[in-house]
Every structure is written in C-alpha cells, then in structure tokens.
Amino acid sequence: xxxxxxxxxxxxxxxxxxxxxxxxxxxxxxxxxxxxxxxxxxxxxxxxxxxxxxxxxxxxxxxxxxxxxxxxxxxxxxxxxxxxxxxxxxxxxxxxxxxxxxxxxxxxxxxxxxxxxxxxxxxxxxxxxxxxxxxxxxxxxxxxxxxxxxxxxxxxxxxxxxxxxxxxxxxxxxxxxxxxxxxxxxxxxxxxxxxxxxxxxxxxxxxxxxxxxxxxxxxxxxxxxxxxxxxxxxxxxxxxxxxxxxxxxxxxxx
Ligand code: HPA
Numbered sequence: 482x483x484x485x486x487x488x489x490x491x492x493x494x495x496x497x498x499x500x501x502x503x504x505x506x507x508x509x510x511x512x513x514x515x516x517x518x519x520x521x522x523x524x525x526x527x528x529x530x531x532x533x534x535x536x537x538x539x540x541x542x543x544x545x546x547x548x549x550x551x552x553x554x555x556x557x558x559x560x561x562x563x564x565x566x567x568x569x570x571x572x573x574x575x576x577x578x579x580x581x582x583x584x585x586x587x588x589x590x591x592x593x594x595x596x597x598x599x600x601x602x603x604x605x606x607x608x609x610x611x612x613x614x615x616x617x618x619x620x621x622x623x624x625x626x627x628x629x630x631x632x633x634x635x636x637x638x639x640x641x642x643x644x645x646x647x648x649x650x651x652x653x654x655x656x657x658x659x660x661x662x663x664x665x666x667x668x669x670x671x672x673x674x675x676x677x678x679x680x681x682x683x684x685x686x687x688x689x690x691x692x693x694x695x696x697x698x699x700x701x702x703x704x705x706x707x708x709x710x711x712x713x714x715x716x717x718x719x720x721x722x723x724x725x726x727x728x729x730x731x732x733x734x735x
Contacts (some may be wrong), residue, residue, distance in 0.1 A: 497715075592644060596675050
C-alpha cells in the first residue's frame with residue numbers, strides 16, 4: 482500500500498483516447514480520499530522503465546467524465562497524496578496554426594483560459610488561505626525542458642512551444658471562435674488544460690503539458706468545411722501516441 486512517503490517519479494494524466502498506460506508493470510489501483518471529493522477513477526501506480534509512475538485517466542477509464550465536470554482538484558490532490566511531485570499532462574487538442582496539424586506532438590509554453598464556471602482554485606471554500614501564485618509561465622520550465630530533451634533523445638518529433646487555449650466544451654468550437662483564438666495568439670485548443678495547470682501550481686506540483694493534436698480546429702485546416710468526428714480524433718491520437726512510450730522512457734532515464 483502506497484503512503485505519501487513513497488516516491489513517484491512521474492505522474493501521467495491521460496486525456497481523450499489515452500485511458501491506460503499499457504507498459505505499466507505490476508500496477509496497483511489507488512483511489513485515496515481527498516479534501517475535494519472523488520477523483521475521475523483509480524490511479525494506477527506501477528513500474529515503467531524501472532521507475533515508479535502513476536497514471537490517471539482524466540475523463541475516467543470509460544471516458545465518462547466531460548471536461549467541465551472533471552474534479553481537477555481531487556485528481557491532482559490525489560496524485561500529490563500518493564507522493565507525486567511532477568505531473569505530465571497528456572492533452573488531446575485541435576491545431577489552430579500551421580505548425581500544429583493532426584498527429585503533431587507539442588509541448589506548449591503558454592496558455593489562455595477561456596473556460597468558465599469551473600472550480601479553478603484551492604481557495605474556493607471560505608476560511609482557506611488566499612493564494613496568488615505566480616502564473617506568468619504556466620508550465621514548469623525545468624520539466625518542459627526535460628520533456629523536450631527526452632523527445633529529442635528518443636527521436637520523437639515534438640514542437641517545442643505554442644500557446645494552448647482552454648475552452649469550455651464539451652462541444653467543439655465555432656469557426657469564429659477559432660478565428661478569435663488565432664488572433665489572440667493560440668496555437669492549440671483543448672478543453673482540459675485549465676484549471677488543471679493553475680491548480681498544479683497552487684499545489685506546488687511541477688507540471689508540463691504534452692499536447693497531442695487530433696484534428697485541425699474548426700475552419701483551421703485546408704478544408705474549412707471539414708466536419709470533425711470522434712473517430713478521426715481517436716485514430717489520430719492513436720497514431721500520434723506511437724512514440725509516447727519511447728519519450729516517457731527517455732524522460733525517466735534522463
Ligand atoms: N477543440 C477543442 N478540444 C479538442 C479539439 C478541438 O478541436 N480536438 C480535440 N480536443
């Protein structure tokens with residue numbers, strides 16, 4: 482049974498299309514109680530590349546929790562209570578700008594939050610200490626650098642940088658919304674990047690995003706009338722994730 486004194490080398494949160502880490506050896510399921518309620522599902526803690534790692538499916542293992550209903554606070558608090566200090570968030574996204582077409586992997590360095598009505602802070606309950614964490618650089622610089630270096634060592638193509646725009650979902654965006662996001666400076670669009678990144682900062686966790694581009698965002702691709710289907714999203718995530726085990730192995734070896 483894990484306690485908070487056991488170390489977890491890396492916690493991985495999987496997004497749409499990524500509900501398990503097949504390479505995890507001897508996984509044990511943990512669902513620790515948290516101050517914030519129930520998490521999306523079990524945290525699978527096991528061995529990968531000789532290291533102890535934790536995996537949590539953000540939407541639940543059966544993809545039953547929509548982005549606006551995810552208990553981001555409970556998920557992160559649970560990973561921390563199991564001993565995680567650094568989190569690699571896998572986020573399935575749409576690509577907005579030229580370098581971020583379907584099947585690209587990217588490690589964004591900025592984000593813009595367009596979500597609303599989500600509990601986005603640990604300071605929600607009255608009586609809790611108010612935190613004003615620095616968030617100028619929303620992803621942990623050192624962990625991002627390690628991810629980028631690991632991809633390079635593993636020979637996995639990865640775009641270093643980009644701005645992630647977090648939308649409310651669960652519907653996809655209108656073409657006008659994507660045009661506005663492009664004007665704002667967004668390269669990628671997804672529904673789960675926030676409040677997760679902000680909460681990780683409040684919890685003192687190192688946190689980086691590995692974005693997996695599943696489709697061109699609405700109107701952003703060569704065919705502006707293209708209809709985005711879940712099957713396309715899943716097929717592209719599966720193809721783009723082929724290099725993930727090698728990247729993770731290099732990250733854990735680094
Ligand atoms: N928009 C928002 N979230 C997404 C998309 C998208 O186009 N594709 C995958 N997740």
